[in-house]
Amino acid sequence: MKKSNLWLLLLLLVGTLLLVACGGTQTGGGTATPESAATMATDSETESSPEAQPSGEKPLLRVVTHDSFAISAEVLDAFQKEHNVTVEFVPLGDTGSMVNQSILSVNNPLGDVMYGVDNTFLTRALVAEIFDPYESPNLAQVDAAFLLDAEHRVTPADYGDVCLNYDIAYFEEAGLAPPASLEDLVKEEYRGMTVVQNPATSSPGLAFLLATVNHFGAEGWQEYWATLQANEVLVTSGWSEAYFGQFTAGGGEGTYP
Numbered sequence: 001m002k003k004s005n006l007w008l009l010l011l012l013l014v015g016t017l018l019l020v021a022c023g024g025t026q027t028g029g030g031t032a033t034p035e036s037a038a039t040m041a042t043d044s045e046t047e048s049s050p051e052a053q054p055s056g057e058k059p060l061l062r063v064v065t066h067d068s069f070a071i072s073a074e075v076l077d078a079f080q081k082e083h084n085v086t087v088e089f090v091p092l093g094d095t096g097s098m099v100n101q102s103i104l105s106v107n108n109p110l111g112d113v114m115y116g117v118d119n120t121f122l123t124r125a126l127v128a129e130i131f132d133p134y135e136s137p138n139l140a141q142v143d144a145a146f147l148l149d150a151e152h153r154v155t156p157a158d159y160g161d162v163c164l165n166y167d168i169a170y171f172e173e174a175g176l177a178p179p180a181s182l183e184d185l186v187k188e189e190y191r192g193m194t195v196v197q198n199p200a201t202s203s204p205g206l207a208f209l210l211a212t213v214n215h216f217g218a219e220g221w222q223e224y225w226a227t228l229q230a231n232e233v234l235v236t237s238g239w240s241e242a243y244f245g246q247f248t249a250g251g252g253e254g255t256y257p
Contacts, residue, residue, distance in 0.1 A: 015114045015131035015154040058086045062111035066098050066203075067091040068240055069116060094238030095121055095203035103128040115157070119148060120206040126153060162207045164194075167249040170257035182215055185228060192232040195246040195256040202238045 058080075069091065080087055090111045092098040099121045102114060106128060117125055125131065131153035139147065139155070146156040166178045179185050185194050197205030213221040234256060236242040246254040 014157050015117060015125065016112070016134045058084055060088055061085045061113070062088045062090055064090045064092060064098060064102060064109075064111035064114040066095050066116045067093055067238075094197070094201050094205075094240070096198075096201035096206065097238070099125050099130075100201075102130050106130050116203075117154065118203050118207075120203045120210065122148060122154065162204070162211045165243070165247065165249070167247070167257040170248050182212060182224070185233075186224070186231045188231075190231065193257050194228070194231070195234040195236060195242045195254075197239055197242050198235055198237050202236075204239050205235075 061083075069089065076087060079085075092101045092110070095116055095118060098114070099117055102110065103124070109130075114131070126149060133152050134155065135152040136155050139152075142156050146159065148154065148156075164179070168178075171178045176189060179187075179190055179194075184190060196208055199206035199209040209221075212224055215221075216224045234242075234246060236246060242256075244250045244252050244254075246252075246256045248254050248257045
C-alpha cells in the first residue's frame with residue numbers, strides 16, 4: 001500500500017484536560033484487553049466523580065483519545081511502571097468527535113489528558129478552553145514551527161503528510177495506473193473508487209478538505225468537490241470506517257481501492 005502526498009501537514013498534539021487531578025481519580029474497573037493492554041472506561045466510570053485514591057493503590061491516569069489509537073503492551077507497561085500509574089484509555093470516536101465531546105463535557109472532563117487532537121481541530125479546542133497549560137521540559141528539542149500555542153496548552157507529539165492510500169494489488173490486476181494527483185480522482189477511470197472521511201467529524205477528512213482548498217484555491221475547491229461527488233466518492237464518518245470498512249486492502253470486505 002503506497003501513499004500519494006497531498007502537500008499538507010497534520011500535527012498531532014497532546015493536551016491536559018481541565019479540572020482533573022491525575023493522582024486523585026478513582027480506580028477503574030475495566031479489564032485489560034489484548035488490543036490495548038489497558039483498561040477502557042465504562043459509561044458509569046466516566047460519569048462518576050473523582051474520589052480519594054485508596055492507600056496503596058496506583059493513581060489512575062485517564063487518556064482521552066481517538067478510536068484509531070494503538071500502543072504496544074510493552075510500551076504501555078514500561079510507562080506504567082516508570083510513572084507508577086495505571087493507564088485507562090477513553091476512546092471517543094474520530095478526532096472531531098473526540099474534540100466535540102470534550103467541549104461538551106468541559107466542566108466534567110472525561111479524562112486527564114487528551115492524545116490525538118491535531119492542527120485541523122486545534123482552534124476549536126483552544127477557543128473552548130478545554131486544556132490547562134503545561135510546558136514540557138522536552139520542548140527545547142521541538143522545532144519552533146510546531147509550537148502552535150504560546151500558552152503551551154498542547155504539546156506537539158508527531159506530524160505527517162496528508163496522503164491517499166491505494167490498493168497495489170487491485171490496480172496491478174486491473175492494469176490501471178493508480179491516481180497520482182487530486183485531478184486524477186475525478187477522472188472517469190477512477191469512478192466509484194475513492195472513499196474519504198467527513199470533515200466535520202474526522203481529522204483526516206478535514207485535512208483532505210483543506211488540502212483541496214490549498215490546491216484549488218478559494219475559487220476552485222467547491223467545484224472540485226462537486227465533480228468528485230459526481231464521480232461517486234464515498235464519505236464515511238471516520239478513518240476506521242473508511243479504511244477497515246470500505247478500503248479493499250483494509251482487511252474487510254471493502255470495495256473502494
